Amino acid sequence: MAGVQHLDEADMFIEPLKSIGYEFVLHKEFPERRFFRKGQWRAGTHHLHIYKYGSEQWKNQLSFRDYLRSHPDVRRQYQELKLSLAQKHPADIVGYTKAKAPFILNVIKKANEESDINYNWQERLKGGFHEKGRGRTISERMVQAIS
Numbered sequence: 001m002a003g004v005q006h007l008d009e010a011d012m013f014i015e016p017l018k019s020i021g022y023e024f025v026l027h028k029e030f031p032e033r034r035f036f037r038k039g040q041w042r043a044g045t046h047h048l049h050i051y052k053y054g055s056e057q058w059k060n061q062l063s064f065r066d067y068l069r070s071h072p073d074v075r076r077q078y079q080e081l082k083l084s085l086a087q088k089h090p091a092d093i094v095g096y097t098k099a100k101a102p103f104i105l106n107v108i109k110k111a112n113e114e115s116d117i118n119y120n121w122q123e124r125l126k127g128g129f130h131e132k133g134r135g136r137t138i139s140e141r142m143v144q145a146i147s
Contacts, residue, residue, distance in 0.1 A: 001061055003053030010034035010050040022048065032057045060108045067111035074107060 039045035089096040
């Protein structure tokens, strides 16, 4: 995975990547991503995904990766799912990809929820947690209540 400031910058990588065996593959269903494949169609050996750096898609990919790294049980489930789907869809990469999507989306949701919880606790410890809709930190409200 690589990040660029503007997604149209990925266009300048098409020819250099082509010279080392990568093919640019346009996926209309993923307009926020540029995809390059090395190897035969539906049997690529290398995939390169380019996203806008810092975008929601960029963050989701990193969240998914990090969650799998820190949750070996979920990583094993994902591995088993991929092996099962590869047998079920041996010549249908679109079906294989669609069948993985619910699992991936669920992991991203869990990762983001876990990240929010961790962030909120860190902010609370620093005294900077803002309760939704209140506009003041908890510590500011406590000071006001005591005064």
